[in-house]
Amino acid sequence: MSMFKLETKNANLWYGEKQALKNISIGIEPNTVTAFIGPSGCGKSTLLRCFNRMNELIENTKIEGEFLMDDTDIYDMDVYELRKRVGMVFQKPNPFPKSIFDNVAYGLRIIGEKNRNAIKDKVELSLKNAALWDEVNGILNKPALSLSGGQQQRLCIARTLAIEPSVVLMDEPASSLDPISTSKIEDLIYKLKQKFTIVIVTHNMQQAARVSNKTAFFYLGELIEFDNTEKMFTDPQNQRTQNYVTGRFG
Amino acid sequence: MKSYPYTSAKSTDKVFKYIALSFTVFALGILVVLLIDIFSKGIARINWDFFRNLPSRHAEKSGIITALAGMLSLLFFTIVIALPIGILAGIYLQEYGKKNRLAKFIEINISNLAGVPSVIYGILGLTLFVRILKLGNSLIAGALTLSLLILPIIIVATREAIRAVPDSLREGSYGMGATKWQTTSKIVFPAALGGILTGIILAVSRAIGETAPLLVIGALVYVPFIPEGPKDQFTTLPIQIFNWTSRPQAAFIVNAAAGIIVLLLITFLLNGLAIYVRNKWYKKIKY
Amino acid sequence: MTRLQEELKQLRESLSNMAILVTNQLKKSVYSLLDEDEDLANEVIANEKRVNALELEIDRDCEYIFALLNPVAHDMRFVFSTLKINADMERIGDYGEGIAKLVLLGKKAFDKSLIKEIKLKEMSDTSILMMKDATKAYCEDNTKIARSIFARDLELNEINRNASAVAEYYIKNNMERIPQALLIVSIIRKLERVGDHITNIAEEVIFYKEAKVLRHIEKGKNNQKEI
Numbered sequence: 148m149s150m151f152k153l154e155t156k157n158a159n160l161w162y163g164e165k166q167a168l169k170n171i172s173i174g175i176e177p178n179t180v181t182a183f184i185g186p187s188g189c190g191k192s193t194l195l196r197c198f199n200r201m202n203e204l205i206e207n208t209k210i211e212g213e214f215l216m217d218d219t220d221i222y223d224m225d226v227y228e229l230r231k232r233v234g235m236v237f238q239k240p241n242p243f244p245k246s247i248f249d250n251v252a253y254g255l256r257i258i259g260e261k262n263r264n265a266i267k268d269k270v271e272l273s274l275k276n277a278a279l280w281d282e283v284n285g286i287l288n289k290p291a292l293s294l295s296g297g298q299q300q301r302l303c304i305a306r307t308l309a310i311e312p313s314v315v316l317m318d319e320p321a322s323s324l325d326p327i328s329t330s331k332i333e334d335l336i337y338k339l340k341q342k343f344t345i346v347i348v349t350h351n352m353q354q355a356a357r358v359s360n361k362t363a364f365f366y367l368g369e370l371i372e373f374d375n376t377e378k379m380f381t382d383p384q385n386q387r388t389q390n391y392v393t394g395r396f397g
Numbered sequence: 398m399k400s401y402p403y404t405s406a407k408s409t410d411k412v413f414k415y416i417a418l419s420f421t422v423f424a425l426g427i428l429v430v431l432l433i434d435i436f437s438k439g440i441a442r443i444n445w446d447f448f449r450n451l452p453s454r455h456a457e458k459s460g461i462i463t464a465l466a467g468m469l470s471l472l473f474f475t476i477v478i479a480l481p482i483g484i485l486a487g488i489y490l491q492e493y494g495k496k497n498r499l500a501k502f503i504e505i506n507i508s509n510l511a512g513v514p515s516v517i518y519g520i521l522g523l524t525l526f527v528r529i530l531k532l533g534n535s536l537i538a539g540a541l542t543l544s545l546l547i548l549p550i551i552i553v554a555t556r557e558a559i560r561a562v563p564d565s566l567r568e569g570s571y572g573m574g575a576t577k578w579q580t581t582s583k584i585v586f587p588a589a590l591g592g593i594l595t596g597i598i599l600a601v602s603r604a605i606g607e608t609a610p611l612l613v614i615g616a617l618v619y620v621p622f623i624p625e626g627p628k629d630q631f632t633t634l635p636i637q638i639f640n641w642t643s644r645p646q647a648a649f650i651v652n653a654a655a656g657i658i659v660l661l662l663i664t665f666l667l668n669g670l671a672i673y674v675r676n677k678w679y680k681k682i683k684y
Numbered sequence: 685m686t687r688l689q690e691e692l693k694q695l696r697e698s699l700s701n702m703a704i705l706v707t708n709q710l711k712k713s714v715y716s717l718l719d720e721d722e723d724l725a726n727e728v729i730a731n732e733k734r735v736n737a738l739e740l741e742i743d744r745d746c747e748y749i750f751a752l753l754n755p756v757a758h759d760m761r762f763v764f765s766t767l768k769i770n771a772d773m774e775r776i777g778d779y780g781e782g783i784a785k786l787v788l789l790g791k792k793a794f795d796k797s798l799i800k801e802i803k804l805k806e807m808s809d810t811s812i813l814m815m816k817d818a819t820k821a822y823c824e825d826n827t828k829i830a831r832s833i834f835a836r837d838l839e840l841n842e843i844n845r846n847a848s849a850v851a852e853y854y855i856k857n858n859m860e861r862i863p864q865a866l867l868i869v870s871i872i873r874k875l876e877r878v879g880d881h882i883t884n885i886a887e888e889v890i891f892y893k894e895a896k897v898l899r900h901i902e903k904g905k906n907n908q909k910e911i
Contacts, residue, residue, distance in 0.1 A: 204571060230574035237572070241565040244588050253583070254573045303569070310573065330686075337687050356752040357687065380751045 149218050152177040152344045153198055153314060158212035160193055160202065167193045169368040171212075177313075180336060180345045182355035182376070185365035185391070191348045194365070195316050198346070199233040200226050216314070231258060234307035238319040240299035242291035242306075247283050250291045250302055254310040269309055276342075277305035278335050297328025304335065308343075315339070317347040321354065333358050352392055356380050364388045435661075439654025447655055451621050452637065456648030459641070461656055466623045467536070467616075467631035468605065474540030474627060475547065475604055476597075483548050483600075484593060487555025492581050504556075511549035518546045519613030527614050534615030537627040542610050547600040554596020558589035591678020598671035602664055608635040634660050688753045692762060695745055696823070699766050699773075702738050703819040706773045709735065709780035710815060710878065714808035716784055717871065718799070720792045728784035735777035742770045758892070765892035769822065772881040772888075776815070779874045779881075786867050786874075793864050795854075802850045802868060807843045807875050810836055811882070818885045827893050830886040834903035840879035847872045 151174035160168040168190050175181050183191035196202045197214055200221060214221045221229050231254075242250050251270045260266055270287075274280040279301040283294075291302055300320060307315060317336070321329040336345060336358045349355050355362050356376060363373040364385075372379065372388045383389045390396055450460025490507075494500050522542030532538040562585050570580040611633060619640065620632040634656060641653035685693075709728050716724035746767040749755060755763055799805065814836050821830040851869045855862055887898045 199572065201568070201572065204568070227574045227576060230572060235572035237565065237568060239565060241563075241569040243566060243569065243584055253570075257573060257575045257579055257583075306569075307573065334686055353754055357754075376752065377748050381747055 149174075149215075151175055151215070152217065153346070154213075154215040154218075155194070155197065156213040156215075158194065158197065158214065159210070160190075160197065161209040162205070163207045167368055168197075171370050173363060173370055173373055175314075175344060175346055176361070177344050178340055178342075179360040180340045180347060180358055182359035182362045183346065183348045183365060184350070184352055184355045184362060185371075186396070187350065188367075189365040190368040191363075191365045192318050195318055195346060195348050196235075198314070198316060199230050199235055201230075201235065231310055232312050233314045233316060234310070234312035236300070236304055236307055236315065236317045236320045239323050240296060240303050242294075242299050242302050244290065244292060246288045247291050247294070247302060248287040251305050251309050254306060258310055270305075273305040273309040274302075276308050276339070277301045278331065279305055295328070297324050297331060300324060300328070300332060301335070304332075308339075312343070314344045314346070317345065319348055319350060322350065329354070352380075352394075364391060366391070435654050435657050438651055439656075439658050442651050442655035443658065447652075452619060452640075453621075456644075456646055456652055459649070459652055461634060461637055461659065463620045463623055464632050464634040464637035464656075465659075467620065468633040470536055470624055471539050471543065471611075471631060471633060472601060472604065474536060475543040476601065478540055479544035479548050479551060479600070480597065482544075483551030484555050486548075487552045487593075488559065488581065488586065490552070491556040491559040492585065493577070507549050507552055511553060514609075515546055515607050516609040516613060518542055519610030521545065522610060522614045533628070534617070534630055535628045536624055536631050538614055539611055539616060539631065540627070542614055543604050543607060546607065546610060547604050550600040550603065551596055554600070555589070555593050558592025558596065559585060561592060562588045591675055594678070595671050595675045598667055598674065602667040602671075605633075605663060605667070606635055606660070608633070608639060611636060688749075688755060688759065691745070691749050691753060692755070692759060695742070695749065695763065695766055698738070698742050698745065699770060700819065700823050702735070702742060702770065702773050703815075703822065705731075705735055705738065706777045706780065707812065707815045707819060709777050710783075710808075711812055713780040713783040713787070714804075714812070714875075717787045717790075717794065718805060718808075720794070722788060722792070725784040725787045729781055729788075732777060732781040735774060739770055739774040739777075743767065746770070758895075761892045761895060765888040769885050769888050772884045776878050776881050779878050783871050783874055786871055790864050790867050793861075794868065795858070795861055795864065798850075798854050798858075798861075798865060798868060801854065802847055802872060803843045804868065804872060804875075807840055807872065810839050811875050811878050814840075814879060814882045818882050818889070821886060821889045825889070825893055827890050830889040833882060833886040837879045837883045837903075840876055844872055844876040 153175040154173070156172050158168050158171040159166065171190075171194060173194075183195060185191050193202065197210065198216070198221070202208050202210065203226070216224075216229070216233065243253060245253070248270055251273050252266050255266050255269055260269075271280065274283060279298060282298060283289075283302075291299065294302060300323075304315075304320075320336075321332045324332065333354060336347065339345060340360070347355075347359065359376045361374065362376045362379040364371045364379065364383075364387075366387060372383060372385045374384070379388065380392055383392060446458075447460050448465070449462055450458055451463055452459045452461075490500070490503065494503075519542060522538060522545065526532045526538040526541045527534055530538075532541075566584055566588065567580055570584045575583070615630075616636055617630050617632050620630060624631045638653050638656040638660065641649040641656065709731060712724050713728045715721065716728065746763050749763050814833050817829050817833055817836075820826060821833070847869055851865055855865050858865070883903075884899075890896055890898055
């Protein structure tokens with residue numbers, strides 16, 4: 148039984164002719180927050196989207212290497228099952244044009260939950276887990292798009308949490324939000340790791356430092372360094388890592 | 398203080414404003430004149446009898462009931478046929494179809510079909526539905542012909558509405574493990590619904606006004622009975638108006654004017670409905 | 685509570701523990717002299733390892749908080765001050781160990797009359813009181829108590845100044861007891877240094893609370909109003 152929740156061995160990925168991932172091997176431990184950092188175009192989002200096979204939605208991608216979740220090859224699994232166990236939160240909040248309640252209940256209805264009380268309870272629980280319940284209790288039937296940007300993003304998090312995935316992937320979840328919403332989301336991420344395994348891509352190094360236990364630094368499609376966050380930000384081993392975290396480039 | 402040479406730009410601005418204004422007034426003016434003409438000629442004729450009477454050789458007794466009934470039945474069948482095919486085709490082509498050269502070819506040609514003169518559809522309908530399929534000059538043949546006519550409009554409107562749904566919504570759905578069908582039916586289609594409905598209403602209001610293709614397939618000009626089934630012969634309001642305008646008696650011109658008023662009213666109502674639906678949908682899903 | 689607030693709370697607790705540990709070291713070391721208890725002295729020497737380990741831990745915690753959580757304003761001053769107070773406390777602990785080692789060297793041959801004359805007990809009592817006050821000032825963010833420490837340090841300085849004269853007189857009259865007299869003077873000097881470090885701690889507490897820098901200013905005299 149491996150100690151990793153998610154793992155990849157010798158991952159390579161091409162968008163057409165361009166190679167976006169070069170021989171990546173990395174293991175994500177359960178109940179941790181792992182941050183992927185690096186300059187634009189370094190492959191961090193691409194790697195993230197491999198874990199729930201979202202890259203398959205883009206045409207002309209070629210993938211090589213092993214991708215494992217709980218020691219099972221994710222390409223042997225039903226992709227819809229995989230995506231229910233590995234949830235994703237996107238950069239720009241994308242709530243559905245439905246009510247707040249229906250947004251969170253969407254996933255439950257997709258998996259076939261019919262019991263209305265069960266749905267109601269799970270919606271409440273997810274909104275509480277996403278630190279949004281106090282703000283929306285009583286207006287659950289209002290359109291989701293009437294919420295502010297930060298609230299919409301927390302709604303998207305609640306929506307993902309509702310189907311109880313074991314992993315949550317976050318692709319720059321706070322980059323389109325104001326500072327106060329950002330810090331609310333960071334506090335949320337820090338608390339969520341007790342129940343979930345979280346991988347977050349961020350171009351904001353200080354954010355990675357604040358919320359993660361482990362940090363991986365990527366550059367031009369390669370994994371340069373991967374270590375405990377404390378080590379990465381006080382004494383990184385690789386010169387390129389040092390240059391990046393001290394703001395010398397990127 | 399030196400005066401800068403921008404006075405010429407300012408005066409060009411003014412000139413353009415006045416020219417544009419005068420053209421607008423002119424165009425609206427013509428429209429207003431036409432409307433006043435029609436209304437003054439026909440408004441006196443509008444009463445319950447006008448709506449209830451069958452057409453007759455006597456202008457005062459002529460009514461539009463058969464034309465209205467024919468038009469509404471025709472519309473009913475047209476919608477029943479064209480709607481499902483048009484929407485499903487639109488969804489398939491936009492969401493499921495591969496995006497290759499063939500697909501682009503199809504897309505261009507469907508748009509072209511929307512611009513084909515309606516009389517061509519009439520000829521096609523005559524050959525295919527009336528003669529080959531032996532449906533005769535019936536409501537069903539008319540409905541099938543009109544369906545062909547408005548199908549491209551519905552397909553294009555559906556595709557545009559679906560195209561306008563942002564990919565981020567689809568991603569959000571797929572990210573939760575939804576299948577393509579679940580995503581299309583629960584997220585994409587509801588989001589596109591307003592645009593689709595608007596397109597349908599506009600297609601229908603186009604169909605209402607079509608006269609040429611119906612004449613070609615043999616819609617009767619003088620129909621003294623209300624059609625009872627799809628195999629029956631029929632007439633429509635535009636045809637009825639056409640009929641009245643070709644009569645020499647002045648009283649029939651009054652009838653024609655009254656018929657035009659009714660037709661205009663129906664058209665305005667439908668367009669108003671389209672605008673209402675579009676606005677309501679727009680508010681609901683502001684991206 | 686945000687993560688930063690949690691970390692700051694833990695840091696405060698760690699330093700409080702350090703303060704208690706070091707105060708006890710100091711207390712035990714002077715009582716090992718006054719009660720002629722060599723076991724107590726050995727205890728102090730053995731415990732020095734714990735003081736050093738705790739100092740390293742607090743240093744590392746401060747480092748991580750600065751690197752990862754970017755504290756600003758009074759949070760930043762708090763971590764900054766804690767880091768410096770940590771260093772002062774470790775030195776105080778060192779002096780405690782140093783006193784204990786001197787006690788062992790003396791081999792119970794200390795003259796109680798000299799101890800009384802040189803006012804060693806008063807000095808040690810005052811320094812322990814100052815240490816307790818400094819701990820209280822830090823734990824409760826109390827700058828009033830912090831300021832009271834400056835005046836007490838003057839008492840220590842006074843005793844230290846007189847110590848040479850007292851020792852000189854004693855040695856002239858007790859030539860055979862020079863070694864232990866010198867040891868006692870060394871202990872006095874160490875206690876004076878302890879007082880200085882405790883004063884530093886008080887300055888750091890005031891810096892943290894009020895953003896006022898009081899280093900290198902003469903305190904405890906007539907300029908009380910200015911500080």
